[in-house]
Amino acid sequence: MSATDTVTLTLAQVEELCHSVLRRHGLGEAHIAPVTATIIAGERDECASHGVYRLLNCVHTLKSGKVVPDAVPVVDHMSMSLLRVDAAGGFAQLAFATGLPHLVEKAQATGIAAMGINRCVHFAALWPEIEALTGRGLVAFACTPSHAWVAPAGGTSPLFGTNPIAFGWPRPDGDPFVFDFATSAVARGEIELHRRAGKPIPLGWTIDAQGNPTTDAEAGLAGALLTFGGHKGSALSAMVELIAGPLIGDMTSAESLAHDDGAKASPYGGELIIAIDPIGFLGGAAAEHVQRAESLFDGITGQGARLPSRRRFAARRRTPEAGCRIPRTLYEELAALA
Structure with missing residues (x-):
């Protein structure tokens, strides 16, 4: 992914973005800091499937009434x-x-x-x-x-x-x-990120709705993970x-x-x-x-x-200075929510 396809945010900016999105969509004040801390941990450790991408589902869950905000x-x-x-x-x-x-x-x-x-x-x-x-x-x-x-x-x-x-x-x-x-075989968030990027998934991650192996992320999400x-x-x-x-x-x-x-x-x-x-x-x-x-x-x-986790800990020491690279389309979607 080229530099023009991404936006680099400091950890403080990630925190501000999370607070803005969660507060605007009605999450109670007592919940905002601990939920944000978990999302920051994902971005800080360069685990994109557990970073700010999860804000989309947080907002959807709040809107659907499937979480008690306070x-x-x-x-x-x-x-x-x-x-x-x-x-x-x-x-x-x-x-x-x-x-x-x-x-x-x-x-x-x-x-x-x-x-x-x-x-x-x-x-x-x-x-x-x-x-x-x-x-x-x-x-x-x-x-x-x-x-x-x-x-x-x-x-x-x-x-x-x-x-x-x-x-x-x-x-x-x-x-x-x-x-x-x-x-x-993989976290569901990884398949969702492949779907958003229009990328195929490896064989062995999912089967489609008919039980057949598939490399199509959309078909895999409609079928079952393995x-x-x-x-x-x-x-x-x-x-x-x-x-x-x-x-x-x-x-x-x-x-x-x-x-x-x-x-x-x-x-x-x-x-x-x-x-x-x-x-x-x-x-x-x-x-x-x-x-x-x-x-x-x-x-x-x-x-x-x-x-295990060595890559996460290495990223944790790197991102406070290097910042967090977020796909531009995702950032624009989140900025609109904020």
């Missing part, structure tokens, strides 16, 4: 190590921020804690949640269903969501070890449906899509976050054993392999 999250302490946060129909970001200090406190007190977020609208990556926990020295896991866009292995009809899984491990010096990936790794990704996707759906009293991806009722808004349902404190398992030896893990990471990178 929802007030409510925390329910289930036990010493369990809590639930009722997002009350709002975006997930404020609910997570509301529950985060309680989750950290419980994990540090008991060694392991879990937080279920219920009745939330989730439109973003999971790494912001994971990094909020690794930044406090905790090992973290998170997952969430979405809409039923993905066919199970061997099937032809959408049943699962893209159902991302994320994990984080704090490292004593430097960036944490973090991975965050959809259990589908899981990564065949039956293995399919099993993981089913796990996410269960532990971030019925286990926490919330929707499966099929139920989320039924709730959407054709509005094409962001998914509605639950999210499960688990935090583990190494000190809870290891006591005074925690630092020693966490340091031992560094030999594993050295063994990976020492043979030329890449740790």
Whole structure:
């Protein structure tokens, strides 16, 4: 993409754009900063499918009435190590921020804690949640269903969501070890970006409405995404449906899509976050054993392999000076919304 096809914005300008768009379209003031922070994280880390592009769906979801713009999250302490946060129909970001200090406190007190977020609208990556926990020295896991866009292995009809899984491990010096990936072959946002750009998608990402492999993004979006790794990704996707759906009293991806009722808004349902404190398992030896893990990471990178999220962290150090390059057509669309 040439320089004339893009607009370069500073992170501060991205923040201003997000605030303007979200405020104009009625998002409550308490939600604007946490939702914006998630979108900025996508642009800052050069993950375009989770950056300002997501503002389009935020606005559409607000207009469709499928999110409560001024929802007030409510925390329910289930036990010493369990809590639930009722997002009350709002975006997930404020609910997570509301529950985060309680989750950290419980994990540090008991060694392991879990937080279920219920009745939330989730439109973003999971790494912001994971990094909020690794930044406090905790090992973290998170997952969430979405809409039923993905066919199970061997099937032809959408049943699962893209159902991302994320994990984080704090490292004593430097960036944490973090991975965050959809259990589908690719995030749906990547296919939508290909559709907007008029580009074909690789075989193996989707099937069309008749169950045939396709490289046409439009046909793939009208059909079904595929899981990564065949039956293995399919099993993981089913796990996410269960532990971030019925286990926490919330929707499966099929139920989320039924709730959407054709509005094409962001998914509605639950999210499960688990935090583990190494000190809870290891006591005074925690630092020693966490340091031992560094030999594993050295063994990976020492043979030329890449740790997940390295590209994101490199981009994170680059974009504060270089800025964020946004397709001009997308920027003009967002500027009109602002």
